[in-house]
Structures are given as C-alpha cells and as structure tokens.
Amino acid sequence: MAEALTLAAVSHSAARAAGRVMARCDTLAAISETPGQLTRVYLSAEHLQANRQVGEWMAEAGMRVWQDSVGNICGRYEGQDPSAPALLLGSHLDSVRNAGRYDGPLGVLTALEVVSHMHQNGIRLPMAVEIVGFCDEEGTRFGITLLGSRGLTGTWPADWLERQDAQGITVAQAMENVGLSPLTIGASQRAASDFCAYLELHIEQGPCLQGANVPLGVVTAINGARRLNCEFTGHAGHAGTVPMGQRQDALTAAAEWTLAIETLTTTAGRNLVATVGTLECLPGAVNVIPGQVKLSLDVRGPRDDDLGALQKVLLAQGHEIAARRGLTFAAEQFYGICATECDESLQHRLSQSVLHLQGQAMSLPSGAGHDAIAMAECWPVGMLFVRCKDGISHHPDESVTTGDVAYAVQAYINTVLSFDGGHL
Ligand SMILES: [Zn+2]
Numbered sequence: 056m057a058e059a060l061t062l063a064a065v066s067h068s069a070a071r072a073a074g075r076v077m078a079r080c081d082t083l084a085a086i087s088e089t090p091g092q093l094t095r096v097y098l099s100a101e102h103l104q105a106n107r108q109v110g111e112w113m114a115e116a117g118m119r120v121w122q123d124s125v126g127n128i129c130g131r132y133e134g135q136d137p138s139a140p141a142l143l144l145g146s147h148l149d150s151v152r153n154a155g156r157y158d159g160p161l162g163v164l165t166a167l168e169v170v171s172h173m174h175q176n177g178i179r180l181p182m183a184v185e186i187v188g189f190c191d192e193e194g195t196r197f198g199i200t201l202l203g204s205r206g207l208t209g210t211w212p213a214d215w216l217e218r219q220d221a222q223g224i225t226v227a228q229a230m231e232n233v234g235l236s237p238l239t240i241g242a243s244q245r246a247a248s249d250f251c252a253y254l255e256l257h258i259e260q261g262p263c264l265q266g267a268n269v270p271l272g273v274v275t276a277i278n279g280a281r282r283l284n285c286e287f288t289g290h291a292g293h294a295g296t297v298p299m300g301q302r303q304d305a306l307t308a309a310a311e312w313t314l315a316i317e318t319l320t321t322t323a324g325r326n327l328v329a330t331v332g333t334l335e336c337l338p339g340a341v342n343v344i345p346g347q348v349k350l351s352l353d354v355r356g357p358r359d360d361d362l363g364a365l366q367k368v369l370l371a372q373g374h375e376i377a378a379r380r381g382l383t384f385a386a387e388q389f390y391g392i393c394a395t396e397c398d399e400s401l402q403h404r405l406s407q408s409v410l411h412l413q414g415q416a417m418s419l420p421s422g423a424g425h426d427a428i429a430m431a432e433c434w435p436v437g438m439l440f441v442r443c444k445d446g447i448s449h450h451p452d453e454s455v456t457t458g459d460v461a462y463a464v465q466a467y468i469n470t471v472l473s474f475d476g477g478h479l
Contacts, residue, residue: 062270063412065465068175072168073461079164082108083148084156092153092451097191097202098126098229105148109188112167117174118186123243125206126190126235131183132170139182140251142474143434144169144467147192147203147426155258155453161441161460162256163188168464169471180475182251189426196220196229204429209244216240245433251474252401253430256439256467258455260423262446270459271466272417273405274438276357277428278326279394281366283352285373287312289382291338291346303381306336306345312384315372316352320365326420327356327365352386357420359394395428401437404473408466409439423448439466 065073086105087093095101106128110120113130120130128148131141146162166186173184189203197218205211216227216237227237264272289303313331320329330353337347352369356362370386377384406416419440427436441463444454 062414062462065412065461068172069168069465069468070461072172072464073457076161076164076168076460076464077457079112079167080156080160083160083164089153093150093156094152094154094195095148095150096196097149098196098226098233098235100233102126102149102190103233106188106190109148109163109167112164113170113186116167116171118170123206124235124239124241125202125211125243126230126233127203127206127243128188128190130170130186132173132185134180134183136181137183140248141183141185142180142471143185143187143250143253143430144255144471145187145189145253145426146255146257147189149189149191149193149195149203151193151195151449153451155448155450157258157443157453157455158260158448159189159192159257161258161455161463165256165460165464165467166254169467172468173471178472178475180471182474184471185250192426197226200424201426201429202226204426206240206243207245208429208433209241210429210432211240247433250434252398253427253434253436254401254405254439254467254470255425255427255430255436256441256463257421257425258443258448258453259419259440260443260446260448263419264417264440264442265444265446267417269413269415269417270442270462271409271413272419272440272442273402273409274397274421274440275402275418276397277395277421277423277425277438278328278355278357279359279362280353280355280390280392281362281388282390283366283386283388285350285352285384285386287348287350287373287377287382287384289346289380290344292344294342294344297344302344303346304344305348305382308376308380308382308384309334309348309350312373312376313350315376316369319368319372320354323361323365323368325356325358325361327354327361328422329354329365329369355422357394357396362394392424392428395431395436397427397431397437398435401435404470405437405439405466407473408469411469412462412466439463439470
C-alpha cells in the first residue's frame with residue numbers, strides 16, 4: 056500500500072521555500088560554540104546571535120519582532136482583527152551538544168515560510184499569526200527543560216533562577232551576562248486570551264514515517280512516561296555447590312521478567328513501549344550465583360490510563376516470577392510525566408492538509424518531549440511531524456530531504472490558511 060502512494064505535487068513556491076529552509080538550517084547550524092559541531096545552549100553568545108538572525112528573517116517576512124524577557128525570539132504578523140486571539144507557530148532554537156541541525160530550527164523556519172507566503176500574497180487572516188523561536192527546550196546547559204515555553208505560560212518555578220551550569224554559573228547570572236534581567240522574567244508570560252492555538256512542526260526523531268513511506272504525520276499525543284527502580288532479591292550462593300533446583304538466582308528472575316516485559320508490552324499494543332535500560336548484578340562475581348539484581352523500567356505511551364494499566368500488569372508479573380522462584384520483588388517509581396494530548400480539531404485540520412498532499416493521513420504519538428507539552432497547559436496544541444532519515448536525531452547525522460520539507464511547508468501553509476474559514 057505504501058509503495059502505491061501517489062504524492063500530490065507541491066507548488067513551485069513551496070519547493071523554493073523548502074530550499075530556503077534547508078539553507079537557513081545550515082546558516083543556523085554554523086552558529087555554534089564548538090567549531091565543526093553544532094552546540095547552541097541557552098544564554099550563550101550563540102543563542103543571541105541565532106535570535107538576531109531569525110529576527111532579521113522575521114522582519115523580512117513582514118513581522119514585528121521582539122526578544123522577550125527570558126530570551127525567546129518572537130514575531131507577529133498582524134491579522135484583520137488585532138484583538139482576536141492569535142495563531143502561534145513555533146519550535147526551539149537551542150540544541151543538545153553535537154546536535155543535528157533540524158531538531159527545533161526546522162519548525163521555526165517552516166513557520167517563517169508560512170508567514171512569508173502570506174506576506175508575499177497580501178493574505179491577512181482574521182487573527183494575527185505569531186512565531187516563537189523558543190530559547191531552551193533541550194535543557195542542555197542547566198539540566199532543566201522547556202524554559203522558553205514556560206516563559207510564555209508563566210510557569211517558571213521559583214528555584215530555576217538559582218540553578219547552575221557545569222561552571223557554577225546560575226541562570227540569573229547568565230541572564231545578566233547577556234543583558235537580560237532575572238527580575239523581569241514574568242514579562243514573557245502571555246495571557247490565555249492572546250492565542251487561539253499553538254502549532255509546532257518538528258522532525259519525527261523516530262522511524263515510523265520512514266517505515267510507512269510517507270513524508271508527513273500528525274501527532275496524536277506526546278507520550279507520558281514513568282521510570283521505576285526495581286529489584287529482585289534472592290540468595291547469593293556458590294556457583295559450584297548449589298544444585299540447580301535449589302537456587303534463588305536473582306538474575307534468572309530478572310531475565311525472565313525482562314522477556315515478559317517485551318511480550319506483555321508488545322501484546323498490549325496501543326503505542327506503548329517499555330524498556331529495561333540498566334541492570335546491576337550483585338555481588339557480581341563469575342563464581343557466585345547472583346543474590347540481588349537492580350534494574351530500571353521505563354514505560355511510555357500516549358494515554359495515561361493505558362500506561363497505568365500496563366505498569367500494573369508488568370509489576371504483577373514481577374511479583375509472580377519472584378514468588379514462583381522463591382525471591383522477593385520491589386519497585387519504586389522515581390519519575391513520571393503525564394501524556395499531552397493534541398487537540399482533536401487541530402489534528403483534523405493538520406490531517407486534512409496531509410491527506411490532500413500525500414494521499415493518506417498518518418497519525419502517530421510522539422516518543423520525545425516538545426515545547427507543546429508546556430504550551431498545552433494554556434492553549435490547544437497541534438503538531439506535524441516530518442520524516443527524518445532512519446529516525447536518527449540528537450546526532451550530527453540527523454537528516455531530512457528538501458522534497459519532504461517542501462511537503463511540510465505546503466501542508467503547514469494549507470493548515471494555517473484553513474483558519475481563514477475557507478476549505479483546504
Ligand atoms: Zn526538538
């Protein structure tokens with residue numbers, strides 16, 4: 056079915072726009088603290104340089120431009136009614152260390168092409184269109200994430216200003232070093248009535264679109280996640296003297312549970328994933344039966360109730376295996392984040408655009424976190440994913456094709472113009 060897919064042609068202007076987006080991704084990738092690699096972190100000279108560059112492009116697209124009090128670069132293209140809640144498009148401009156060049160910037164630069172298209176053609180929607188290039192989504196420098204989007208939602212925890220980077224510089228000091236004031240962070244907060252919706256385009260960072268042989272997909276939800284420390288406790292013993300039938304081997308129990316996790320999660324379906332990522336075997340000697348195994352469990356999924364049900368089943372299985380083998384089992388959750396559901400009507404708008412272009416709509420959850428997590432606390436959110444090569448991300452090999460970006464730009468333009476009340 057995927058091979059028979061016929062893609063509709065994109066307009067010449069969308070194809071040209073895609074070329075511009077790719078070139079601008081290269082321009083931003085060169086703004087880095089490490090020569091030959093891309094690393095651009097919050098409140099660095101490169102952060103402000105990237106903001107200035109994106110601000111220039113925003114101005115060229117007919118936008119009023121400002122940098123807000125936490126360091127987001129913002130632009131506004133006025134609509135017919137200045138008092139109507141605006142449509143906000145955005146993504147982030149910061150990066151991980153030795154990053155790829157599309158994670159984040161692709162969403163900002165395609166949004167710029169949407170506004171540029173409107174500007175070139177004299178199109179004004181009933182509401183303004185704003186673009187935001189968020190200053191810190193990845194949390195690379197200070198170990199706290201979504202600082203940019205939480206500036207807009209006004210939900211910076213009080214202790215964030217005191218958080219330190221690896222050199223011991225606090226967020227507050229770093230802000231002052233680049234001319235921002237920690238005293239005015241509240242000014243970046245936007246009123247709930249400022250926006251009607253938030254849309255974000257992003258590379259998929261996974262292999263599903265490539266597997267389905269389509270350039271674009273619509274995000275249903277950003278996965279919730281839970282992380283647990285787990286432990287099987289049996290009895291250590293002499294590897295030579297204790298007969299096989301009389302052992303309480305913690306590692307074989309952990310191995311059985313790990314395989315059960317794979318089977319039970321696969322069977323559960325519903326886009327759930329579960330991973331045992333660490334395993335510590337004690338006492339850890341070649342000639343000793345493992346008496347204790349500590350292992351981690353990471354479960355994720357787009358719906359919190361499914362996630363909760365799976366977690367319950369997996370832990371019950373751990374207890375069952377331990378009991379049958381004469382061991383004990385314990386598990387403790389140390390991290391949890393709820394799933395973020397994308398707005399249904401925004402999903403529908405995006406799906407219509409995608410369907411029109413690629414002949415089939417494709418929906419998928421996001422396994423990675425995004426600015427939309429924070430934005431969803433205040434506004435309806437929708438996300439469009441673009442295929443990336445082999446699902447590779449957070450790595451210099453991150454890659455998208457100009458052809459796919461042309462589809463992305465066209466779908467984004469069509470979706471935004473649908474807010475005019477017209478048909479796609
Ligand atoms: Zn990202």
